[in-house]
Amino acid sequence: MDIVPDVDHPLIDDHVVPDVIDSPSSPTKTVQTPTILSRLHLIDEEQKFSAELSTYINEKWTLKDAGFNYNLAAIFGSQSTGKSTLLNRLFGTSFDVMSESARRQTTKGIWISQGKDMKVLIMDVEGTDGRERGEDQDFERKSALFSVATSEVLIVNLWEHQVGLYNGANMGLLKTVFEVNLQLFGGNRGKEKTLLLFVIRDHVGATPLANLSNTLKADLERIWHGLSKPEGLEDCKITDYFDFMFTTLAHKLLQPEKFESDVDQLRLRFTNPSDPNYVFQPQYSRRVPADGLHFYAGGIWDKIMTNKDLDLPTQQELLAQYRCDEIANTAFAIFQDTIKEFRQPIESGNIVEDLGPKMQEIRGVAMKSFDKDASRYHAEVYKRKRSDMLTKANTMLEAYFLGQLKNLHKKAVNMFSANLQQALRTEGSEFSVVVNSSKKEVLDYFLQGAKAIKLEETEWSYDEELYQLEQGLKDFATAQREKELNKMLNNLEKHLRKELDEPVGLALNNPGPGMWGRVITIYQRTVEDGEQLLHKKARTFDLNQDEQGELLINLRRQAWVLMTKKVQEESVDGMMLLKLRNRFEEKFRYDEHGLPRVWKPDDDIDTPFRKARDELVPLFAKINTLDPAKGEKFELEPTEDFDFDQSLKVLSETRQQEITTKFKRESDAFYLEAKRSVVATQAKVPYWVGVALIVLGWNEFLAVITNPLYLMVAAMVGVPMVAMWYLDMLGLVETIAWKVYDQGYKLAMDKLKETMDKRETEKPQPQRQPQQYPPRYDSISKDEGDIELSSLDKKSQ
Ligand SMILES: Nc1nc2c(ncn2[C@@H]2O[C@H](COP(=O)(O)OP(=O)(O)O)[C@@H](O)[C@H]2O)c(=O)[nH]1
Ligand SMILES: [Mg+2]
Structure with missing residues (x-):
């Protein structure tokens, strides 16, 4: 291990640091490279709790992921009884030891360090001797209480000669601790015990351990008996709260080798679970995961300082709540970040493929990450917080579920509409049959999609949406049919x-x-x-x-x-x-x-x-x-x-x-x-005219009849006339006759005019007056004018 200079407590030359570390597993002492384990002034002289415990646990002691897989022990006893010396020997720590020569008081407070190559945290409680410095009894009481509340094993360190001195400082302090402990954790009877390991120092061997332990036990019973017990706990026994263990160590200076081997033996009780005297038994565990220790211990110190009722279960619950929230928030942030990729496609109306399994997986990852860290905490709280987190995750996912449902609904309606249109275009297809088959198809589609996105451990429901869809399809079909x-x-x-x-x-x-x-x-x-x-x-x-x-x-x-x-x-x-x-x-x-x-x-x-x-x-x-x-x-x-x-x-x-x-x-x-x-057609010749005609024309008739020439002429004119009359062509003849007459008349008139013109030209011509022409003819040449005029004249004729 690297040497980590301790900022809180720089190494001072005259502080003897027992650098020689024993390997816990081998009883034979081997000299190794001196190492100084980093330690922390957990509670300083100002009675302030260090904010760095979590950093030390996570970084310097690498216990971040240890969970419950670590132990916490503390030592207390009168000042200068070799506590620090013992801890350094046992755990390879580097707590300050008072120098023999300087006899200088070590810095007061509680120190904490990790045992070398061990998942053990050990607290060195540096008290003052109450007998000498009365004013510090308050701090001693507080730190003793803190040690009892947090540690699984409390090493009570005392000289052999102190045994039996009922009025000695240790016994007085123990009395107070028992009393306060009873008040504070009385209700915890039999559930969480603390092991008190009495280490009797400088045991020279004259009085056997059995005798010493009996004396101590008797003293403890006496103290217990004399305690003023809270109501309802009058008949409680000391063993309801504490287990005891006694051991001795040889005189360090007089029997150094024996001392060392005693220490080695004692170490086994801390490091070897199969040792019959192994101290870290499950019943002593405070069930505080390593990553929550800083919060838990800090909370207990706070309570002790503010003198409020200290309730360990409450402390554990508080710790669990705090830590579970922290863990949940971290897990949830990742969850939120991952799930957000579905937001855009769903909002823009798309159906996300495999949304169900994807959501299930993302939620699973988040819950797993929560479970990993949070399951170590107070079971009830963890369960509650887990359910809270699940609810929160489900609420968030429900928005995606509903969004996808809405899109499925829309798609289903579109499919239905397309099917109907197609059916209506197809000759001979029956509307009702198409409606029914198509309805079944799209409802199946919707149901399949909806089932796929309904996650386990949710109360999501798509019944309402399904009902709406069914209604929608019905209405749509009706409207379409109507249309x-x-x-x-x-x-x-x-x-x-x-x-x-x-x-x-x-x-x-x-x-x-x-x-x-x-x-x-x-x-x-x-x-x-x-x-x-x-x-x-x-x-x-x-x-x-x-x-x-x-x-x-x-x-x-x-x-x-x-x-x-x-x-x-x-x-x-x-x-x-x-x-x-x-x-x-x-x-x-x-x-x-x-x-x-x-x-x-x-x-x-x-x-x-x-x-x-x-x-x-x-x-x-x-x-x-x-x-x-x-x-x-x-x-x-x-x-x-x-x-x-x-x-x-x-x-x-x-x-x-x-x-x-x-x-x-x-x-x-x-x-x-x-x-x-x-x-x-009715306009006929009167009969008398006929008679008159016959009477008057008889001679002419006879003349014609009798004269072959006349008869011939008459026949030539009469026969065609009669034929015409029969053929009803008299009208035509009449027309032709008229035309002939017209033409003949015209010709006659032309001839007449010609003759007249001739005569005129033979007469001398009168002088023409140019001014007689209308002014518009001035510009026209004379010839042109003549032609024009003559033609005009002709036309007028
Ligand atoms: N007689 C005796 N002295 C010891 C023993 N262990 C340590 N010391 C001495 O007692 C003095 C106080 O030791 P320290 O460990 O600082 O005592 P702490 O104040 O209880 O932590 C030092 O000078 C040590 O050398 C022991 O087992 N027997
Ligand atoms: Mg010390």
């Missing part, structure tokens, strides 16, 4: 409209007695088509009987409304008049073969005219619901905003009258025209 159904119905409406519009328009363009029958047939056919379509879709949308029934009724009504709307559109005034006029014209101006009609004088014009007028207008007044296929009338049930009877009315009385008037006026024109054409 798709509406879409389908809209398409159906478009389909109906397409099927109705043109045929109804055509039917109405051809008004007549069969018109409504045709319209109703179109309507019935459209409804049948629509019904088939609905039946087909009913499977897809899982429509029940009632829903289907309702949709069919709606379909009929909708088709009806569309049909009547079309009828109304076609029945606006202008359209209606046009239709009527067309129909009338058709009936009136064309015959049954579709040929233009030529009215003959004995043709009946009035009846068809009246018939057309009187039949057609009222035909439009009301839709006739007679189904021509079935021959029966049908009706649609009225609803709040649909009145079947109302829908049948196409024209009101007033409009009927208005249209009748307008139509009459238009048809009157046709009528008049027809009449006029008849009058034109």
